[in-house]
Amino acid sequence: FVLPALLACVPAMAESTVESVTPVQKVIQLLDNMLAKGKEEKHAEQVQFAAFKQFCDDTTVEKKRSIKEAEEKIEVLKADISKFTADAAKLTKEIAGHDEDISVWTGDKKAATSVRQLEKTDYDALHKDYSESVDALQRAIAVLKKQAYDRKQTSLAQLKDLQQLTLIPKEAKSAIDAFLQQDQDAPEGLEVSAPEAAGYEFQSHGIIEVLEKLEEKFIAERTDLEKAEMNSKHAYDMLMQDLTAQVEQASADRSSKAEIKAKKLQAKADAQGDLTDTTTTKEADEKYLSDLTGTCTQKASDFEMRQQLRAEELEAIQKAIEILSSSSVSGHAETYLPSLAQKASALAQLRAAGSAPQQLQQQRAADYLAVQGRELKSHVLSALATKITADPFAKVKKMIKDLIVRLMEEANEEAEHKGWCDTELATNEQTRKEKTEAVETLHAEIDELEASIAKLTEDLTELSKAIADLDSAMAEATSLRQKEKADNEQTIKDSQEAQTAVAQALTVLKEFYAKAGEATALIQSGKQMPEIFDSPYKGMQAENGGVIGMLEVIESDFARLEADTTAAEATAQKEYDSFMTESKVDKAAKTTDVEHKTAKKQDESQALTTKNADLEGTQKELDAALAYFDKLKPSCVDAGVSYEDRVARRK
Numbered sequence: 001f002v003l004p005a006l007l008a009c010v011p012a013m014a015e016s017t018v019e020s021v022t023p024v025q026k027v028i029q030l031l032d033n034m035l036a037k038g039k040e041e042k043h044a045e046q047v048q049f050a051a052f053k054q055f056c057d058d059t060t061v062e063k064k065r066s067i068k069e070a071e072e073k074i075e076v077l078k079a080d081i082s083k084f085t086a087d088a089a090k091l092t093k094e095i096a097g098h099d100e101d102i103s104v105w106t107g108d109k110k111a112a113t114s115v116r117q118l119e120k121t122d123y124d125a126l127h128k129d130y131s132e133s134v135d136a137l138q139r140a141i142a143v144l145k146k147q148a149y150d151r152k153q154t155s156l157a158q159l160k161d162l163q164q165l166t167l168i169p170k171e172a173k174s175a176i177d178a179f180l181q182q183d184q185d186a187p188e189g190l191e192v193s194a195p196e197a198a199g200y201e202f203q204s205h206g207i208i209e210v211l212e213k214l215e216e217k218f219i220a221e222r223t224d225l226e227k228a229e230m231n232s233k234h235a236y237d238m239l240m241q242d243l244t245a246q247v248e249q250a251s252a253d254r255s256s257k258a259e260i261k262a263k264k265l266q267a268k269a270d271a272q273g274d275l276t277d278t279t280t281t282k283e284a285d286e287k288y289l290s291d292l293t294g295t296c297t298q299k300a301s302d303f304e305m306r307q308q309l310r311a312e313e314l315e316a317i318q319k320a321i322e323i324l325s326s327s328s329v330s331g332h333a334e335t336y337l338p339s340l341a342q343k344a345s346a347l348a349q350l351r352a353a354g355s356a357p358q359q360l361q362q363q364r365a366a367d368y369l370a371v372q373g374r375e376l377k378s379h380v381l382s383a384l385a386t387k388i389t390a391d392p393f394a395k396v397k398k399m400i401k402d403l404i405v406r407l408m409e410e411a412n413e414e415a416e417h418k419g420w421c422d423t424e425l426a427t428n429e430q431t432r433k434e435k436t437e438a439v440e441t442l443h444a445e446i447d448e449l450e451a452s453i454a455k456l457t458e459d460l461t462e463l464s465k466a467i468a469d470l471d472s473a474m475a476e477a478t479s480l481r482q483k484e485k486a487d488n489e490q491t492i493k494d495s496q497e498a499q500t501a502v503a504q505a506l507t508v509l510k511e512f513y514a515k516a517g518e519a520t521a522l523i524q525s526g527k528q529m530p531e532i533f534d535s536p537y538k539g540m541q542a543e544n545g546g547v548i549g550m551l552e553v554i555e556s557d558f559a560r561l562e563a564d565t566t567a568a569e570a571t572a573q574k575e576y577d578s579f580m581t582e583s584k585v586d587k588a589a590k591t592t593d594v595e596h597k598t599a600k601k602q603d604e605s606q607a608l609t610t611k612n613a614d615l616e617g618t619q620k621e622l623d624a625a626l627a628y629f630d631k632l633k634p635s636c637v638d639a640g641v642s643y644e645d646r647v648a649r650r651k
Contacts (some may be wrong), residue, residue, distance in 0.1 A: 026501045027554060028325060030494075035317045042310045049303045056296035063289040070282035077275040084268035091261040098254040105247045109240060116236045123229045130222035133167045137215040144208050167218065175210050223404070230412065237419055245426055252434060270600070277593055284586060291582070316557075323550050421636035428629050435622035442615040449608040456601040463594045470587045474580060481576045488569040495562040502555040509548050 168176075 027498070027505055027551065028321060030498050030501065031317050031321045031554075035314060035321065038310060038314050038317065042307065042314070045303070045306065045310070049299070052299060053296070056292065056299075059292060060289065060296075063285050063292070067282055067285050067289065070278050070285065073278050074275060074282065077271050077278065080271045081268055081275065084264045084271065088261050088264045088268065091257045091264065095254050095257050095261070098250045098257070101250045102247055102254070105243050105250070109243045109247075112236060112239055112243070116232075119232055120229075123225065123232075127222065127225060127229075129165075129167055130218050130225065133165050134215055134218045134222065136165060137211050137218065141208060141211050141215065144211070168214070172210055172214055175207060226408075230408070234415055234419075241419070241423060241426070245430070249430065252430070256437075273596070277596065280589060281593070284589060288582070288586070320550060320554060417635075421632070424632055425629075425636055428625055428632065431625045432622065432629065435618055435625055438618045439615065439622055442611055442618060446608060446611050446615065449604050449611065453601055453604050453608065456597050456604070460594060460597055460601070463590050463597070467587055467590050467594070470583050470590070474583050477576060477579055477583075481572070484572055485569065488565050488572070491565045492562050492569075495558045495565065499555055499558040499562070502551050502558060506548060506551050506555065509551070
């Protein structure tokens with residue numbers, strides 16, 4: 001009775017044991033779900049890595065191209081900076097040369113002016129002496145040439161005055177002394193008894209001839225002096241004109257070169273700014289490329305390892321399901337086992353490439369004047385020749401003198417006109433030359449500004465696109481990070497739940513098999529019984545160790561999944577933060593570059609407007625200079641007879 005009862009209890013205990021392992025079914029369900037999810041994630045990771053690898057390849061090619069272009073641009077900018085520096089140094093030396101020339105020529109002008117003033121003072125004093133001497137001689141001759149009668153003593157005062165003049169030669173003074181001595185040689189008795197004696201008895205015309213020769217000599221010397229003065233003044237005027245023109249030309253050249261030097265220095269500063277910007281961008285691209293290469297290499301290695309791990313994981317899960325679903329485990333619970341997927345951050349794929357003397361000749365005889373009058377068609381010379389044949393000789397001399405004076409006046413006037421023409425033509429030529437050069441320079445500067453503005457516009461477009469790409473990449477990175485974070489949090493939650501379930505299953509199994517191990521055998525006394533169980537039934541102890549060990553492995557896998565997912569989440573967050581920081585720095589650099597180039601573009605646009613206005617004004621000034629040159633041609637260039645021919649005819 002007791003034995004059958006005990007035998008009847010065995011099925012009941014087994015049924016109770018089957019019912020007590022129901023939590024294992026949840027483990028199996030988790031494992032089935034994890035298997036499907038692992039396969040899906042493994043495929044999604046392959047698709048994701050293919051897109052990431054394509055991004056790495058495309059971005060690497062683009063960054064290498066950008067770095068190569070930046071290196072070429074840096075070489076060009078360095079060459080430009082060296083050229084601008086050499087040009088500025090050369091212009092500095094040339095400007096110093098112009099300053100020295102201007103100083104020397106200005107000193108020459110002052111020295112020439114001082115010499116001219118001394119010459120003019122000497123001329124005035126000597127001309128005054130000649131004029132006074134001629135006047136005194138004329139008065140003395142007039143007194144002596146009156147009727148040949150005796151004159152009072154006071155009439156000889158004119159002769160005595162001549163002895164005081166410095167220009168009267170010693171021979172003439174001796175003749176005058178001898179002439180005056182004749183009066184003093186009269187007898188003493190006559191001086192007392194005779195009536196008032198005449199101062200001089202006209203004895204000879206010799207003294208008059210002496211005085212007339214002196215008069216002619218002084219007049220001729222005074223004329224020569226006047227001619228020399230005129231020639232000296234003309235030479236001075238021409239020298240001053242030449243020096244002034246040289247100073248003005250040197251000043252203009254200096255100003256032009258100073259302006260060009262300033263432009264060269266500005267261009268050098270701009271090139272240095274561009275060099276700094278380009279170098280900064282290149283270094284950023286190189287760092288980005290280095291980081292990207294490292295990231296892509298690391299991700300590729302990680303991908304291979306992850307794929308292998310996923311495959312092994314899926315295999316392990318499948319085996320675990322088979323084990324837990326075997327007949328040695330009670331119940332067929334479906335377990336969710338999340339794979340140990342380490343989700344790729346995929347942040348690196350969102351990086352984007354950011355990224356200037358005339359002389360007058362003495363007139364000849366009347367026949368020469370008549371011939372010249374006919375040849376030159378001069379009414380003045382013809383009338384003078386006619387009057388010379390009719391008038392007394394003294395009047396002829398006066399007319400000749402008057403004619404000489406008139407011709408000298410004409411020569412002076414014509415010399416002044418020639419000087420004026422020379423000055424105006426030289427000034428106009430200089431103006432035309434300067435304005436033409438200015439127009440050509442402005443055209444070149446305008447072309448350069450337009451090209452620079454176009455290049456800046458292109459650069460700004462590329463920078464704006466790069467900034468927009470960065471914004472898009474950062475937005476996409478944020479979206480992916482949020483999704484990845486949610487997935488990781490869910491994975492952690494699932495792993496925690498799975499750990500709880502497995503722990504429950506282990507508890508049930510361990511309690512069961514512990515309890516089963518305490519069972520004892522029934523010993524019957526008395527009648528010999530048939531051979532039956534030699535040892536008590538303690539359950540499926542052989543399978544128990546494998547199931548519990550597997551469940552313990554599953555539990556440790558869930559714990560490792562939680563820890564790895566937590567670590568992966570921290571790593572992904574760190575990579576995201578690093579990506580966002582680098583992207584913001586790259587964006588800030590590109591934004592600064594945009595602001596710099598925008599300001600430069602505005603400055604060059606304003607400069608272009610100014611240059612166009614300058615070009616319009618300079619062109620008007622050039623047109624006015626050309627019109628004035630056409631106006632000068634009739635009187636100064638195309639006068640029919642040249643100035644040298646007129647001077648030759650007048651001589």
